[in-house]
Amino acid sequence: MAARGSGAGEREFLVFAAAAGGRLLLTATLLTGESPRNRPVARRLLTDALARTYAVWARVxxxxxxxxxxxxxxxxxGFLRALRLRRVLGPAKAAGIGGPLGELRPLARAALVLRLHEGIDTERTAMLLGCGTARVEALTAGAARRFAAGAGPQCEAEARRVLGALPVPVVPAGLADAAVGAGRRLRRAMAWRRALAAAAFLTGAGAAAAAATGLWR
Structure with a gap:
């Protein structure tokens, strides 16, 4: 088990990152609204997401x-955290970044990407975005109208066609290795937090037992 958790597990993760990294990078780029020619925020988001997956790879x-x-x-x-901290780009029309979804606002991009590009159902999308299903449907419908005249299925079908035709990028060299390094640091931090929580619990349990013993004397 130890070998699987170290060398073998890391190899499995790297195989996964190589196979899925391109599609995940495309998804990250669509979320941020960046141009495929320049997507530093998307790369950072993907590196962090892969690191968090690697940190719990044995369990996964x-x-x-x-x-x-x-x-x-x-x-x-990670996208939502960055959005709250204002580290995600707003509409590209103002920012001048020119991505395929750049003119949409961040939450509209997210709803469109998850529903029509990733094919996630409305309920799951609502859970991921932390909003109601009606909000997801409204965001998706509004965003889809950017792709075709009319409303409803016609717009969504055209949005799916456009997004489905986008090329899957090549994962930048070193991104997966950077994720492994960050994942190791995150794993160590998680282990420290568990150890501190256990120590606090034992200390509290010991104090409670001592107090109870004093009551019975």
């Missing part, structure tokens, strides 16, 4: 979870 692979779903969820959570 051991429990048979889908690592793509896990990393995509981490990517969305």
């Amino acid at each position: 692979s051991g429990e048979g979870d889908d690592p793509y779903d896990r990393t995509r969820a981490e990517l969305v959570r």
Whole structure:
């Protein structure tokens, strides 16, 4: 088990990152609204998402979870964190970044990408974005109208066609290795937090036992 958790597990992760990294980078780029020619925010979001997946890789692979779903969820959570901290780009029309979804606002981009590019159902998308299903449907419909005249299925079909035709990028050299390094640091931090929580629990339990013993004297 130890070998699987170190060398073998890392090799499995790197194989996954090589196979899925391009699609995940495309998804990250669509979320940020950046141009495919220059996507530093998307690369950072993907590196962080992969690092968080690597930090729990033994559990993901051991429990048979889908690592793509896990990393995509981490990517969305990272996107939302960056959005709250104003580290995600707004409409590209103002920023001049010219991505395929650049003129959409961040949450509209996210709803469109998850629903029509990634094919996630409305309920799951709402859970990932932390909003109601009606909000997801409104965001998706509004964003899809950028792709075709009319409303409803026609717009969504055209949005799917446009997004489906986008080329899957090549993952930059070193991105997966950077994710492994960050994942190791994150794993150590998680272990420290667990150890501190256990020590605090034992200290509290000891104090409670001593107090109880004093009461019975």
